[in-house]
Amino acid sequence: MKNICKNMKTLLPGLKPLKAPSGLSKKKQEDMLYKMCAIRAFDSRVKELWMASEIYGLAHAYIGAEAIAVGACEAITKDDFISSTHRGHGHTLAKGADTKAMMAELFGKYEGLNRGKGGSMHIADVDIGMLGATGIVGSGMPHALGAALSSDVLDNGTVAICFHGDGGTNQGVWHETINMAAAWNLPVIFLIENNQYAIATKLEWVTKEQDLYKRAIGYGIEGVQVDGFNVFDVYSAVKKAVDKARKGGGPTLIEARYLRILGHFVADDQAYRDQGEISDCWTADPVERLKEYLVDSETFSQAKVDKIEQTAKDEIEAAVEYARNECTEPPADTLYDDIYANGEVII
Numbered sequence: 001m002k003n004i005c006k007n008m009k010t011l012l013p014g015l016k017p018l019k020a021p022s023g024l025s026k027k028k029q030e031d032m033l034y035k036m037c038a039i040r041a042f043d044s045r046v047k048e049l050w051m052a053s054e055i056y057g058l059a060h061a062y063i064g065a066e067a068i069a070v071g072a073c074e075a076i077t078k079d080d081f082i083s084s085t086h087r088g089h090g091h092t093l094a095k096g097a098d099t100k101a102m103m104a105e106l107f108g109k110y111e112g113l114n115r116g117k118g119g120s121m122h123i124a125d126v127d128i129g130m131l132g133a134t135g136i137v138g139s140g141m142p143h144a145l146g147a148a149l150s151s152d153v154l155d156n157g158t159v160a161i162c163f164h165g166d167g168g169t170n171q172g173v174w175h176e177t178i179n180m181a182a183a184w185n186l187p188v189i190f191l192i193e194n195n196q197y198a199i200a201t202k203l204e205w206v207t208k209e210q211d212l213y214k215r216a217i218g219y220g221i222e223g224v225q226v227d228g229f230n231v232f233d234v235y236s237a238v239k240k241a242v243d244k245a246r247k248g249g250g251p252t253l254i255e256a257r258y259l260r261i262l263g264h265f266v267a268d269d270q271a272y273r274d275q276g277e278i279s280d281c282w283t284a285d286p287v288e289r290l291k292e293y294l295v296d297s298e299t300f301s302q303a304k305v306d307k308i309e310q311t312a313k314d315e316i317e318a319a320v321e322y323a324r325n326e327c328t329e330p331p332a333d334t335l336y337d338d339i340y341a342n343g344e345v346i347i
């Protein structure tokens with residue numbers, strides 16, 4: 001593995017070479033690489049399209065965090081649930097959303113996943129258990145709790161994963177949700193994506209205990225810290241937590257440590273940040289680390305890895321072309337559709 005800077009070592013104490021868990025099939029490893037490459041390509045194009053004013057609404061790239069969403073979603077099934085954040089493209093793609101319908105949504109087109117009304121920050125795909133991205137920090141917590149409560153009431157064995165940032169952990173709803181999940185022993189995994197920043201605020205400025213997983217002790221549940229740049233680490237920790245939750249073992253708090261590589265939103269130039277720290281982040285690039293591991297471990301040839309990456313890029317490019325050229329603007333008379341569950345609008 002390439003040199004990891006001192007700062008990185010301090011922030012990511014668990015950073016070590018990748019190693020696939022024993023028994024993880026080649027197919028699963030290929031899926032992981034494909035999805036991580038697709039997320040990277042999707043958000044790289046979103047950044048360009050946003051800067052060119054081709055897509056609407058604020059957009060937050062998931063670049064650098066791909067290992068977290070993919071590692072976690074590979075450990076659950078289509079019937080399970082996830083709740084998301086303002087940085088939700090990676091979660092949605094990892095859960096299996098259609099790339100064309102997703103890109104159309106960001107273009108504000110009628111063929112989009114949410115008919116163009118959700119956009120980047122409120123994208124949802126309930127059919128695959130993706131309960132929704134949300135612009136309100138911390139508000140995905142009760143969504144996941146509700147899904148876990150329904151699993152308990154219906155006794156159907158499903159689990160819910162709640163993705164959220166380190167900034168979200170200082171919201172009141174975070175504490176209320178985990179306390180209730182713990183007290184009622186619900187099948188939910190709280191997955192903190194700790195990238196050390198909430199917009200331009202460093203975690204250390206606002207939180208005394210930097211190891212956020214340790215908060216689990218206060219709720220009487222298990223807490224685990226993993227390297228968020230390492231897809232296999234995330235996968236193994238989430239799989240263990242999911243297996244436990246399905247057997248009635250209750251919630252787990254997982255802190256996936258990574259560093260935000262890009263700005264808070266796609267046009268943020270991070271002038272408030274040490275530029276050396278940003279370039280150092282790229283040495284831990286989760287996509288490159290996975291590609292390197294798969295070739296070095298002779299799981300796949302370099303040609304196969306290149307092909308997987310190119311196929312993912314091509315899929316995203318086809319999604320851009322579809323959203324740009326084949327989709328339509330929402331008709332004006334659909335403005336009030338899909339706002340209330342029963343379709344009634346009271347003005």
Ligand SMILES: Cc1ncc(C[n+]2csc(CCOP(=O)(O)OP(=O)(O)O)c2C)c(N)n1
Pocket residue numbers: 086087135136137138164165166167168169193195197198199260264
């Ligand atoms: C309740 C609430 N407070 C403040 C904001 C403004 N805001 C948007 S994103 C953000 C930072 C979130 O940081 P974090 O949860 O760590 O997620 P990250 O962006 O790092 O992935 C803030 C403060 C908001 N959207 N909602």
